[in-house]
Amino acid sequence: MLRRQRSKAKDVLFSENGKPAHVCTGCGRCRSENGKQLFDRQLAEGFTGIYELKDGSIMEAHEWDDPDWEECGVDPPLGSVYYDIYENGEGVDGGVMGYDRGDTIGNLSDFVARSNSDGISRLIAAEGTPEYDEIYGALGIPKDYLPIKRKYSLSKNKKAVAVEPGQNLGPDGSPLECGDCGSNNCELCVIEPTGSWLCRCWSCGNVFYQYPEWF
Structure with a gap:
């Protein structure tokens, strides 16, 4: 995904009591800007x-x-x-x-x-x-x-779910295909908390995502 360079901010946003906003870990005890x-x-x-x-x-x-x-x-x-x-x-x-x-x-x-x-x-x-x-x-x-x-405690409580080896069909029912080498020797490995599939190509080692919600 393309990343755009940006000029440095002139002022710190989300200041709290005159100090920069800190990283909130979701503890619920801090009175940060997350209200x-x-x-x-x-x-x-x-x-x-x-x-x-x-x-x-x-x-x-x-x-x-x-x-x-x-x-x-x-x-x-x-x-x-x-x-x-x-x-x-x-x-x-x-x-x-x-x-x-x-x-x-x-x-x-x-x-x-x-x-x-x-x-x-x-x-x-x-x-x-x-x-x-x-x-x-x-x-x-x-x-x-x-x-x-x-x-920074970014993992939250949601976990990725590992999938038993052998599932090689994509969300639309066709074989999973590697975008790098074109091989169909691919398997679903992990279902992320967002619902996307993390897959691996066993021919070239490429790791890629499939998005069931798109089908």
């Missing part, structure tokens, strides 16, 4: 950060500076949210949402729930914090993401 005030926050006031969705996946959202709304036949909105969704550090989905004044992070949560997997559960780290830089640097690199996932 009603998070979902009431206007997108025009800033939203760039890393969020956890209700299904356990991770979403990074930032301002998109160069959308071509005119090509889509719609009037340009005030701004645009560009977001990527990750499972275990691997990019699996994403999207773009235009916003105007009055639109909130709650509206973004509803949009993600309608268009992708599930709505926002909590803010993990805001842009401008060391935690954001560390987590963002590992997204898209599964081997680097695993220790970050443990450090």
Whole structure:
């Protein structure tokens, strides 16, 4: 999945009592921005950060500076949210949402729930914090993401489900096929908390995802 470079934030967003927002591990004891005030926050006031969705996946959202709304036949909105969704550090989905004044992070949560997997559960780290830089640097690199996932308690209580060897049919009933080598010598290995299938090609060793909800 393509990653866009962005300029460094001028101010730390989601500040709490004059201090940068910390990483919330969902303990319920801290009075962080993960309350009603998070979902009431206007997108025009800033939203760039890393969020956890209700299904356990991770979403990074930032301002998109160069959308071509005119090509889509719609009037340009005030701004645009560009977001990527990750499972275990691997990019699996994403999207773009235009916003105007009055639109909130709650509206973004509803949009993600309608268009992708599930709505926002909590803010993990805001842009401008060391935690954001560390987590963002590992997204898209599964081997680097695993220790970050443990450090910041990103696993939640939902678990991936291992599948007994032998299932080699895709969600539509046809044999699983490797996108790298084209082999059908592939098997479903794990069903992720989001419902996506983690598969392996035994011919070339490629690991890939299938998405049953698409069929």
